[in-house]
Amino acid sequence: MSTPPPSGRGRPADSSGFAWRAFFHQSATPIFVLGKSRRLRYANPAWEKLAGVKLAEALGMVCSQRRHSTPLASALAPTPEALAGRPDRARRPAPPGRNGPPWWDVTFAPLAGDGSPREAAPGPAKAGDALFGFVGFIAVVGEPVPAAARKVPPSVAALRDRRATHFSPDLLAGESLASARLVAQTRLAAQIAAPVWIVGEVGSGKETVARVVHHTSALRDRAFVAIDCAGLQPYLIESLLFGHGGLSASDRLGTVYLKEPRALPRDMQQRLADHFTEPTSARLVCGSERTAQAAVATGELVPAFQTSLSAFELHVPPLRERLEDIPRIATRLLNRTIDPAALAVLRGHTWPSNLRELVDVLHEAAGEGRTGPILREHLPHELRLKAGLMRAGPPKSLNLDAILEAVEKRIIQLALRKANNHQTEAAELLGVFRAKLWRRLDALGIPIPPQPPKPRKE
Protein backbone atom coordinates (compact mmCIF):
# COMPACT_ATOMS: atom_id res chain seq x y z
CA MET A 1 0.00 0.00 0.00
CA SER A 2 1.36 3.43 -0.86
CA THR A 3 1.42 6.37 1.49
CA PRO A 4 -1.80 8.43 1.33
CA PRO A 5 -1.44 11.83 -0.31
CA PRO A 6 -0.45 14.47 2.18
CA SER A 7 -3.14 16.83 3.41
CA GLY A 8 -3.57 20.17 1.68
CA ARG A 9 -3.94 18.49 -1.67
CA GLY A 10 -4.29 21.02 -4.48
CA ARG A 11 -4.40 23.94 -2.11
CA PRO A 12 -1.93 26.81 -2.29
CA ALA A 13 1.21 26.62 -0.20
CA ASP A 14 1.21 27.66 3.44
CA SER A 15 4.26 28.65 5.44
CA SER A 16 5.28 25.07 6.30
CA GLY A 17 4.46 23.24 3.11
CA PHE A 18 4.17 23.74 -0.57
CA ALA A 19 1.43 23.43 -3.13
CA TRP A 20 2.77 20.64 -5.32
CA ARG A 21 2.36 17.71 -3.04
CA ALA A 22 -0.73 16.40 -4.80
CA PHE A 23 1.04 16.79 -8.13
CA PHE A 24 4.13 14.97 -6.89
CA HIS A 25 2.01 12.25 -5.41
CA GLN A 26 0.67 11.23 -8.79
CA SER A 27 3.94 11.61 -10.66
CA ALA A 28 5.61 8.52 -12.09
CA THR A 29 9.01 10.15 -11.41
CA PRO A 30 10.47 9.32 -8.00
CA ILE A 31 10.39 12.62 -6.10
CA PHE A 32 11.40 13.46 -2.57
CA VAL A 33 11.54 16.60 -0.48
CA LEU A 34 14.13 17.42 2.16
CA GLY A 35 13.83 20.14 4.77
CA LYS A 36 16.70 22.59 4.99
CA SER A 37 18.28 20.47 7.71
CA ARG A 38 18.36 17.70 5.06
CA ARG A 39 15.70 15.61 6.81
CA LEU A 40 13.32 13.71 4.56
CA ARG A 41 9.92 15.43 4.73
CA TYR A 42 8.07 13.84 1.85
CA ALA A 43 8.47 11.26 -0.90
CA ASN A 44 5.97 10.11 -3.48
CA PRO A 45 4.80 6.51 -4.13
CA ALA A 46 7.14 6.24 -7.16
CA TRP A 47 10.05 6.99 -4.79
CA GLU A 48 8.80 4.40 -2.27
CA LYS A 49 8.74 1.82 -5.04
CA LEU A 50 12.23 2.69 -6.26
CA ALA A 51 13.82 2.92 -2.82
CA GLY A 52 11.98 -0.14 -1.53
CA VAL A 53 11.13 1.77 1.65
CA LYS A 54 7.85 3.16 2.98
CA LEU A 55 7.84 6.90 3.52
CA ALA A 56 6.53 6.40 7.06
CA GLU A 57 9.69 4.42 7.88
CA ALA A 58 12.07 6.88 6.29
CA LEU A 59 10.50 10.21 7.36
CA GLY A 60 12.97 12.37 9.25
CA MET A 61 16.01 10.48 7.87
CA VAL A 62 18.96 12.87 7.58
CA CYS A 63 20.25 12.69 4.03
CA SER A 64 23.96 13.34 4.17
CA GLN A 65 27.13 11.65 3.03
CA ARG A 66 28.64 11.40 6.45
CA ARG A 67 30.56 8.28 7.41
CA HIS A 68 27.66 6.64 9.24
CA SER A 69 24.98 7.43 6.66
CA THR A 70 23.12 4.56 5.07
CA PRO A 71 23.53 4.06 1.32
CA LEU A 72 20.00 5.45 0.81
CA ALA A 73 20.71 8.59 2.88
CA SER A 74 23.97 9.10 0.97
CA ALA A 75 22.23 8.75 -2.39
CA LEU A 76 19.69 11.44 -1.48
CA ALA A 77 22.15 13.90 0.09
CA PRO A 78 22.01 17.39 -1.44
CA THR A 79 25.22 18.55 -3.11
CA PRO A 80 27.21 21.53 -1.77
CA GLU A 81 25.84 23.52 -4.72
CA ALA A 82 22.24 22.69 -3.73
CA LEU A 83 23.04 23.51 -0.11
CA ALA A 84 24.19 26.91 -1.31
CA GLY A 85 20.71 27.40 -2.78
CA ARG A 86 21.39 26.59 -6.43
CA PRO A 87 19.91 23.80 -8.56
CA ASP A 88 22.32 20.94 -9.14
CA ARG A 89 22.53 17.34 -10.32
CA ALA A 90 24.57 14.42 -9.00
CA ARG A 91 25.07 10.84 -10.11
CA ARG A 92 24.90 8.45 -7.20
CA PRO A 93 25.26 4.68 -6.91
CA ALA A 94 21.82 3.29 -6.17
CA PRO A 95 21.57 1.65 -2.75
CA PRO A 96 22.75 -1.94 -3.13
CA GLY A 97 20.57 -4.45 -4.87
CA ARG A 98 21.27 -8.05 -5.63
CA ASN A 99 21.84 -7.36 -9.30
CA GLY A 100 24.39 -4.62 -9.22
CA PRO A 101 23.84 -0.89 -9.27
CA PRO A 102 22.24 1.12 -11.89
CA TRP A 103 22.96 4.76 -11.08
CA TRP A 104 20.63 7.40 -9.78
CA ASP A 105 20.80 10.85 -11.34
CA VAL A 106 19.39 13.09 -8.64
CA THR A 107 18.36 16.61 -9.61
CA PHE A 108 18.07 18.99 -6.67
CA ALA A 109 15.89 22.06 -6.87
CA PRO A 110 16.13 24.34 -3.84
CA LEU A 111 12.80 25.57 -2.50
CA ALA A 112 12.26 29.06 -1.15
CA GLY A 113 10.63 29.70 2.22
CA ASP A 114 7.18 30.06 0.68
CA GLY A 115 7.47 26.67 -0.95
CA SER A 116 8.08 27.99 -4.45
CA PRO A 117 11.16 27.02 -6.48
CA ARG A 118 14.03 29.42 -6.01
CA GLU A 119 15.30 31.27 -8.97
CA ALA A 120 18.60 29.92 -10.15
CA ALA A 121 20.84 32.70 -8.98
CA PRO A 122 24.56 32.70 -9.62
CA GLY A 123 25.63 33.83 -6.14
CA PRO A 124 24.96 32.39 -2.70
CA ALA A 125 21.52 32.72 -1.11
CA LYS A 126 20.80 36.25 0.08
CA ALA A 127 19.80 37.03 3.64
CA GLY A 128 16.03 36.92 4.01
CA ASP A 129 15.78 34.70 0.95
CA ALA A 130 15.02 31.78 3.29
CA LEU A 131 15.52 28.26 2.01
CA PHE A 132 12.65 25.87 2.72
CA GLY A 133 14.56 22.83 1.62
CA PHE A 134 15.14 20.82 -1.53
CA VAL A 135 13.05 18.82 -3.91
CA GLY A 136 14.84 15.95 -5.57
CA PHE A 137 13.91 14.14 -8.79
CA ILE A 138 15.47 10.77 -9.47
CA ALA A 139 16.21 9.27 -12.87
CA VAL A 140 17.56 5.72 -12.98
CA VAL A 141 20.54 5.38 -15.30
CA GLY A 142 21.58 2.06 -16.78
CA GLU A 143 20.38 -1.48 -16.52
CA PRO A 144 21.25 -3.50 -13.43
CA VAL A 145 24.12 -5.86 -14.16
CA PRO A 146 23.63 -9.36 -12.73
CA ALA A 147 26.55 -10.04 -10.40
CA ALA A 148 27.25 -13.36 -12.12
CA ALA A 149 27.72 -11.56 -15.46
CA ARG A 150 30.36 -9.20 -14.15
CA LYS A 151 34.01 -9.92 -14.84
CA VAL A 152 36.34 -10.76 -11.97
CA PRO A 153 40.12 -10.63 -12.28
CA PRO A 154 41.60 -14.11 -12.89
CA SER A 155 43.57 -14.00 -9.61
CA VAL A 156 40.34 -13.38 -7.67
CA ALA A 157 38.56 -16.14 -9.59
CA ALA A 158 41.42 -18.58 -8.82
CA LEU A 159 41.37 -17.68 -5.13
CA ARG A 160 37.63 -18.12 -5.07
CA ASP A 161 37.91 -21.55 -6.68
CA ARG A 162 40.54 -22.64 -4.16
CA ARG A 163 38.36 -21.50 -1.27
CA ALA A 164 35.29 -23.20 -2.73
CA THR A 165 37.26 -26.45 -3.07
CA HIS A 166 38.49 -26.23 0.50
CA PHE A 167 35.20 -25.15 2.06
CA SER A 168 33.09 -27.90 0.56
CA PRO A 169 30.75 -30.11 2.63
CA ASP A 170 33.51 -32.76 2.50
CA LEU A 171 35.45 -30.71 4.99
CA LEU A 172 32.79 -31.50 7.58
CA ALA A 173 32.38 -35.18 6.73
CA GLY A 174 33.48 -37.96 9.07
CA GLU A 175 32.57 -41.40 10.32
CA SER A 176 30.17 -40.29 13.05
CA LEU A 177 26.42 -39.89 12.89
CA ALA A 178 26.82 -36.36 14.23
CA SER A 179 29.00 -35.31 11.30
CA ALA A 180 26.64 -36.98 8.78
CA ARG A 181 23.81 -34.90 10.27
CA LEU A 182 25.98 -31.77 10.11
CA VAL A 183 26.80 -32.30 6.44
CA ALA A 184 23.11 -32.82 5.59
CA GLN A 185 22.06 -29.69 7.50
CA THR A 186 24.82 -27.64 5.88
CA ARG A 187 23.82 -28.71 2.37
CA LEU A 188 20.23 -27.79 3.14
CA ALA A 189 21.22 -24.38 4.51
CA ALA A 190 23.18 -23.74 1.32
CA GLN A 191 20.15 -24.47 -0.84
CA ILE A 192 17.81 -22.01 0.82
CA ALA A 193 18.16 -18.25 0.95
CA ALA A 194 16.97 -17.79 4.55
CA PRO A 195 19.23 -16.42 7.29
CA VAL A 196 21.01 -19.09 9.28
CA TRP A 197 21.74 -19.30 13.00
CA ILE A 198 24.60 -21.68 13.81
CA VAL A 199 24.77 -22.98 17.38
CA GLY A 200 27.79 -24.75 18.79
CA GLU A 201 30.32 -24.77 21.58
CA VAL A 202 33.45 -22.67 21.46
CA GLY A 203 35.85 -23.77 18.72
CA SER A 204 33.45 -26.41 17.35
CA GLY A 205 33.65 -25.05 13.80
CA LYS A 206 30.71 -22.61 13.46
CA GLU A 207 32.56 -20.15 11.25
CA THR A 208 33.91 -23.01 9.16
CA VAL A 209 30.36 -24.27 8.65
CA ALA A 210 29.27 -20.74 7.69
CA ARG A 211 32.02 -20.66 5.06
CA VAL A 212 30.93 -24.03 3.70
CA VAL A 213 27.33 -22.78 3.48
CA HIS A 214 28.53 -19.70 1.60
CA HIS A 215 30.79 -21.53 -0.84
CA THR A 216 28.11 -24.13 -1.57
CA SER A 217 25.28 -21.60 -2.01
CA ALA A 218 24.18 -19.48 -4.95
CA LEU A 219 26.09 -16.58 -3.37
CA ARG A 220 29.49 -18.26 -3.78
CA ASP A 221 30.58 -15.75 -6.45
CA ARG A 222 30.27 -12.95 -3.95
CA ALA A 223 32.30 -12.07 -0.88
CA PHE A 224 32.12 -13.75 2.52
CA VAL A 225 32.79 -11.39 5.41
CA ALA A 226 33.21 -12.56 9.01
CA ILE A 227 32.79 -10.08 11.86
CA ASP A 228 33.57 -10.93 15.48
CA CYS A 229 31.02 -8.85 17.39
CA ALA A 230 32.84 -9.30 20.69
CA GLY A 231 36.21 -8.46 19.23
CA LEU A 232 35.36 -5.21 17.47
CA GLN A 233 34.00 -1.98 18.89
CA PRO A 234 30.35 -1.53 17.79
CA TYR A 235 31.15 1.78 16.11
CA LEU A 236 33.72 -0.02 13.94
CA ILE A 237 31.16 -2.65 12.98
CA GLU A 238 28.67 0.10 12.16
CA SER A 239 31.14 1.93 10.00
CA LEU A 240 32.30 -1.32 8.37
CA LEU A 241 28.76 -2.23 7.42
CA PHE A 242 26.92 1.04 7.04
CA GLY A 243 29.57 3.74 6.73
CA HIS A 244 30.27 5.61 3.54
CA GLY A 245 31.55 3.02 1.08
CA GLY A 246 30.91 0.37 3.74
CA LEU A 247 30.11 -3.25 3.01
CA SER A 248 26.36 -2.71 2.68
CA ALA A 249 27.11 -0.32 -0.19
CA SER A 250 28.79 -3.14 -2.07
CA ASP A 251 26.65 -5.31 -4.27
CA ARG A 252 29.45 -7.90 -4.22
CA LEU A 253 28.72 -8.86 -0.66
CA GLY A 254 27.26 -12.37 -0.45
CA THR A 255 27.32 -13.62 3.13
CA VAL A 256 27.96 -11.71 6.34
CA TYR A 257 28.95 -13.97 9.24
CA LEU A 258 28.40 -12.39 12.64
CA LYS A 259 30.12 -14.15 15.50
CA GLU A 260 28.10 -13.66 18.71
CA PRO A 261 25.83 -10.73 17.77
CA ARG A 262 24.55 -10.82 21.35
CA ALA A 263 27.81 -9.08 22.35
CA LEU A 264 26.56 -5.92 20.61
CA PRO A 265 24.48 -3.16 22.20
CA ARG A 266 20.78 -3.63 21.53
CA ASP A 267 20.40 -0.55 19.29
CA MET A 268 23.15 -1.90 17.05
CA GLN A 269 21.54 -5.36 17.04
CA GLN A 270 18.25 -3.75 15.96
CA ARG A 271 19.98 -1.80 13.21
CA LEU A 272 21.57 -4.97 11.87
CA ALA A 273 18.26 -6.82 12.13
CA ASP A 274 16.48 -4.04 10.21
CA HIS A 275 19.17 -4.08 7.56
CA PHE A 276 19.24 -7.82 7.05
CA THR A 277 15.47 -8.21 6.92
CA GLU A 278 15.41 -5.92 3.87
CA PRO A 279 15.09 -8.08 0.78
CA THR A 280 18.01 -6.49 -1.06
CA SER A 281 20.74 -6.99 1.50
CA ALA A 282 23.29 -9.84 1.68
CA ARG A 283 22.53 -13.04 3.53
CA LEU A 284 23.15 -13.08 7.24
CA VAL A 285 24.61 -16.09 9.05
CA CYS A 286 25.18 -15.84 12.80
CA GLY A 287 27.26 -18.09 15.01
CA SER A 288 26.72 -18.40 18.73
CA GLU A 289 27.12 -20.67 21.69
CA ARG A 290 23.41 -20.17 22.43
CA THR A 291 20.28 -20.52 20.34
CA ALA A 292 18.62 -17.26 19.26
CA GLN A 293 15.59 -18.26 21.30
CA ALA A 294 17.64 -18.67 24.49
CA ALA A 295 19.50 -15.41 23.92
CA VAL A 296 16.24 -13.51 23.32
CA ALA A 297 14.69 -15.05 26.44
CA THR A 298 17.56 -13.75 28.59
CA GLY A 299 17.42 -10.31 26.96
CA GLU A 300 20.85 -10.65 25.33
CA LEU A 301 19.38 -10.35 21.86
CA VAL A 302 16.61 -8.29 20.28
CA PRO A 303 13.57 -10.40 19.28
CA ALA A 304 14.03 -9.80 15.53
CA PHE A 305 16.94 -12.25 15.53
CA GLN A 306 14.59 -14.97 16.74
CA THR A 307 11.58 -14.05 14.60
CA SER A 308 13.28 -13.24 11.30
CA LEU A 309 16.99 -14.00 11.41
CA SER A 310 17.23 -17.54 12.66
CA ALA A 311 14.80 -19.15 10.24
CA PHE A 312 17.24 -22.02 9.82
CA GLU A 313 18.98 -23.25 12.96
CA LEU A 314 22.02 -25.41 12.40
CA HIS A 315 23.69 -27.32 15.25
CA VAL A 316 27.42 -28.02 15.18
CA PRO A 317 28.23 -30.99 17.44
CA PRO A 318 31.03 -30.76 20.00
CA LEU A 319 34.10 -32.85 19.19
CA ARG A 320 33.41 -35.27 22.08
CA GLU A 321 30.28 -36.36 20.14
CA ARG A 322 32.27 -37.09 16.99
CA LEU A 323 35.48 -38.69 18.26
CA GLU A 324 35.30 -41.26 15.43
CA ASP A 325 36.10 -38.40 13.05
CA ILE A 326 39.54 -37.67 14.51
CA PRO A 327 41.54 -39.92 12.09
CA ARG A 328 39.83 -38.38 9.09
CA ILE A 329 40.42 -34.86 10.37
CA ALA A 330 44.14 -35.66 10.87
CA THR A 331 44.43 -37.05 7.36
CA ARG A 332 42.72 -34.01 5.89
CA LEU A 333 44.75 -31.57 7.93
CA LEU A 334 48.24 -33.12 7.85
CA ASN A 335 47.98 -36.02 5.47
CA ARG A 336 49.14 -38.25 8.36
CA THR A 337 47.64 -41.30 10.04
CA ILE A 338 47.37 -41.80 13.79
CA ASP A 339 48.85 -44.79 15.57
CA PRO A 340 46.18 -46.73 17.59
CA ALA A 341 47.82 -45.93 20.96
CA ALA A 342 47.88 -42.21 20.13
CA LEU A 343 44.29 -42.42 18.95
CA ALA A 344 43.28 -43.94 22.29
CA VAL A 345 44.77 -40.90 24.06
CA LEU A 346 43.00 -38.50 21.72
CA ARG A 347 39.70 -40.30 22.14
CA GLY A 348 40.06 -40.21 25.91
CA HIS A 349 40.23 -36.42 26.04
CA THR A 350 37.10 -34.28 26.56
CA TRP A 351 38.15 -31.47 24.17
CA PRO A 352 36.66 -28.43 25.91
CA SER A 353 37.86 -26.19 23.07
CA ASN A 354 36.74 -28.69 20.44
CA LEU A 355 38.23 -28.62 16.93
CA ARG A 356 40.39 -25.60 17.66
CA GLU A 357 42.13 -27.57 20.40
CA LEU A 358 42.42 -30.69 18.26
CA VAL A 359 43.96 -28.73 15.39
CA ASP A 360 46.56 -27.27 17.80
CA VAL A 361 47.34 -30.69 19.27
CA LEU A 362 47.70 -32.30 15.85
CA HIS A 363 50.01 -29.56 14.60
CA GLU A 364 52.11 -29.85 17.73
CA ALA A 365 52.31 -33.63 17.34
CA ALA A 366 53.21 -33.33 13.67
CA GLY A 367 56.09 -31.04 14.66
CA GLU A 368 57.43 -33.67 17.09
CA GLY A 369 57.56 -36.51 14.58
CA ARG A 370 57.91 -35.13 11.09
CA THR A 371 57.02 -38.25 9.09
CA GLY A 372 55.04 -41.44 9.44
CA PRO A 373 52.03 -41.93 11.67
CA ILE A 374 51.46 -39.75 14.71
CA LEU A 375 52.62 -41.72 17.73
CA ARG A 376 51.61 -41.50 21.37
CA GLU A 377 54.93 -39.87 22.33
CA HIS A 378 54.35 -37.10 19.79
CA LEU A 379 51.28 -35.96 21.69
CA PRO A 380 51.53 -33.10 24.21
CA HIS A 381 52.85 -34.17 27.55
CA GLU A 382 49.71 -32.99 29.43
CA LEU A 383 47.40 -35.02 27.23
CA ARG A 384 49.37 -38.20 27.86
CA LEU A 385 49.54 -37.34 31.51
CA LYS A 386 45.79 -37.00 31.67
CA ALA A 387 45.38 -40.33 29.96
CA GLY A 388 47.49 -41.87 32.76
CA LEU A 389 50.26 -42.83 30.37
CA MET A 390 53.08 -40.93 32.03
CA ARG A 391 52.80 -43.20 35.06
CA ALA A 392 53.92 -46.08 32.90
CA GLY A 393 57.33 -44.41 32.33
CA PRO A 394 60.47 -45.25 34.34
CA PRO A 395 60.63 -43.61 37.79
CA LYS A 396 63.58 -41.36 36.85
CA SER A 397 61.36 -39.50 34.35
CA LEU A 398 58.80 -38.72 37.04
CA ASN A 399 59.86 -35.18 37.79
CA LEU A 400 56.99 -33.75 39.82
CA ASP A 401 57.94 -30.09 39.28
CA ALA A 402 58.18 -30.54 35.51
CA ILE A 403 54.85 -32.38 35.42
CA LEU A 404 53.09 -29.76 37.54
CA GLU A 405 54.57 -26.99 35.46
CA ALA A 406 53.39 -28.64 32.24
CA VAL A 407 49.89 -29.11 33.63
CA GLU A 408 49.75 -25.50 34.81
CA LYS A 409 50.96 -24.28 31.45
CA ARG A 410 48.36 -26.28 29.59
CA ILE A 411 45.53 -25.14 31.87
CA ILE A 412 46.51 -21.48 31.49
CA GLN A 413 46.69 -21.88 27.70
CA LEU A 414 43.26 -23.50 27.70
CA ALA A 415 41.79 -20.70 29.84
CA LEU A 416 43.26 -18.08 27.52
CA ARG A 417 41.86 -19.85 24.50
CA LYS A 418 38.44 -20.18 26.10
CA ALA A 419 38.51 -16.49 27.01
CA ASN A 420 39.53 -15.59 23.46
CA ASN A 421 42.88 -14.27 24.83
CA HIS A 422 41.07 -11.87 27.14
CA GLN A 423 43.38 -11.89 30.15
CA THR A 424 40.87 -10.63 32.74
CA GLU A 425 38.35 -13.27 31.68
CA ALA A 426 41.04 -15.97 31.66
CA ALA A 427 42.09 -14.94 35.18
CA GLU A 428 38.45 -15.15 36.29
CA LEU A 429 38.14 -18.63 34.80
CA LEU A 430 41.26 -19.69 36.67
CA GLY A 431 40.09 -18.05 39.90
CA VAL A 432 43.17 -15.83 40.24
CA PHE A 433 43.85 -12.09 39.99
CA ARG A 434 45.07 -10.79 36.66
CA ALA A 435 48.42 -9.80 38.17
CA LYS A 436 48.96 -13.39 39.26
CA LEU A 437 48.12 -14.63 35.79
CA TRP A 438 50.72 -12.26 34.34
CA ARG A 439 53.34 -13.49 36.80
CA ARG A 440 52.62 -17.12 35.90
CA LEU A 441 52.68 -16.35 32.14
CA ASP A 442 56.07 -14.78 32.65
CA ALA A 443 57.42 -17.60 34.84
CA LEU A 444 56.20 -20.34 32.49
CA GLY A 445 57.47 -18.55 29.40
CA ILE A 446 54.03 -18.26 27.81
CA PRO A 447 54.00 -15.27 25.46
CA ILE A 448 51.43 -12.66 26.54
CA PRO A 449 48.76 -12.82 23.83
CA PRO A 450 47.45 -9.57 22.34
CA GLN A 451 44.37 -8.43 24.23
CA PRO A 452 41.25 -8.27 22.01
CA PRO A 453 39.40 -4.91 22.09
CA LYS A 454 36.72 -4.88 24.78
CA PRO A 455 33.08 -5.07 23.59
CA ARG A 456 31.22 -1.87 24.54
CA LYS A 457 28.60 -2.39 27.21
CA GLU A 458 25.20 -0.74 26.96
Ligand SMILES: Nc1ncnc2c1ncn2[C@@H]1O[C@H](COP(=O)(O)OP(=O)(O)OP(=O)(O)O)[C@@H](O)[C@H]1O
Ligand atom coordinates in the same frame (compact mmCIF):
# COMPACT_ATOMS: atom_id res chain seq x y z
N1 LIG B 1 35.83 -29.70 9.87
C1 LIG B 1 37.00 -29.19 10.24
N2 LIG B 1 38.14 -29.81 9.91
C2 LIG B 1 39.35 -29.33 10.31
N3 LIG B 1 39.48 -28.19 11.02
C3 LIG B 1 38.38 -27.53 11.36
C4 LIG B 1 37.08 -27.98 10.98
N4 LIG B 1 36.16 -27.11 11.47
C5 LIG B 1 36.87 -26.16 12.11
N5 LIG B 1 38.19 -26.40 12.04
C6 LIG B 1 39.26 -25.60 12.62
O1 LIG B 1 38.96 -25.44 14.00
C7 LIG B 1 39.24 -24.10 14.42
C8 LIG B 1 37.97 -23.49 14.99
O2 LIG B 1 37.02 -23.39 13.94
P1 LIG B 1 35.97 -22.20 13.85
O3 LIG B 1 36.66 -20.88 14.00
O4 LIG B 1 35.17 -22.43 12.64
O5 LIG B 1 35.13 -22.48 15.18
P2 LIG B 1 34.03 -21.56 15.88
O6 LIG B 1 33.04 -22.46 16.51
O7 LIG B 1 33.51 -20.57 14.91
O8 LIG B 1 34.91 -20.83 16.98
P3 LIG B 1 34.42 -19.74 18.06
O9 LIG B 1 33.66 -20.46 19.11
O10 LIG B 1 35.70 -19.14 18.55
O11 LIG B 1 33.57 -18.77 17.32
C9 LIG B 1 39.79 -23.38 13.21
O12 LIG B 1 41.18 -23.44 13.25
C10 LIG B 1 39.28 -24.20 12.04
O13 LIG B 1 40.14 -24.11 10.93
